[in-house]
Amino acid sequence: LQQHVAFWDPDRDGVIWPGDTFRGFRRLGFNLFVSSLAVPVIHGTFAYWSSPSWIPDPMMRIHVSRQRLQGRTKHGSDSETYDTEGRFVPQKFEEIFSKYDTDNKGGLTLSDVNEMVRGNRNIMDPVGWIAEWLEWNTSFYLAAKDTPQGRMLLKDDARALIDGTMF
Known part of the structure; x- marks a missing residue:
């Protein structure tokens, strides 16, 4: 999973900012609409669960340290290709x-x-x-x-x- 999310953290600071997600989708060839829509969908879903605090992050950052992502960001109804x-x-x-x-x-x-x-x-x-x-x-x-x-x-x-x- 760390390798998968590394693309979205281009400065390797352990935090995926909403702007990182937008730019990542644009680099992958998605249009402005899809890239803009992806930001609230992804960050609205994962920011809180990856946060180091119980207080929601108003910047909606996703913290990608291994401990933050383990188990907390796995959704149901998935293909189970990640444990x-x-x-x-x-x-x-x-x-x-x-x-x-x-x-x-x-x-x-x-x-x-x-x-x-x-x-x-x-x-x-x-x-x-x-x-x-x-x-x-x-x-x-x-x-x-x-x-x-x-x-x-x-x-x-x-x-x-x-x-x-x-x-």
């Missing part, structure tokens, strides 16, 4: 593709991605449903490639997004 300690779980990643890449295409179509998101839903967890949908659909938009079978999020690209090596 509560922030470690990548390769078996869970492989399960995604063995279960949802039904035709062994080597990747997931947008339909496959959304089927997986529906399959990961926990009961009474609308925040987790939305977070999972946003994460995987953003990942698809960012990394999907045109293939003979159609537009797909290839397995290697999905892993690079999840483990942070794509950034």
Whole structure:
């Protein structure tokens, strides 16, 4: 998880400011609207839970020290590719593709991605449903490639997004 979030902390100060998130989305090629919308969604979700204090941070900063992120920022209804300690779980990643890449295409179509998101839903967890949908659909938009079978999020690209090596 640390490697994944390092992209968003360009000055390596252990804090992701809202401006860091906005600029990160712009560097990834997202338009002004999506980049602007991402800031309150991401920081509104993670700033408090990553804070070193019980008092909410009015600057909505995300503190990325390992102790701050462990367990506190993991939402429900997720793919479980990270455990509560922030470690990548390769078996869970492989399960995604063995279960949802039904035709062994080597990747997931947008339909496959959304089927997986529906399959990961926990009961009474609308925040987790939305977070999972946003994460995987953003990942698809960012990394999907045109293939003979159609537009797909290839397995290697999905892993690079999840483990942070794509950034």
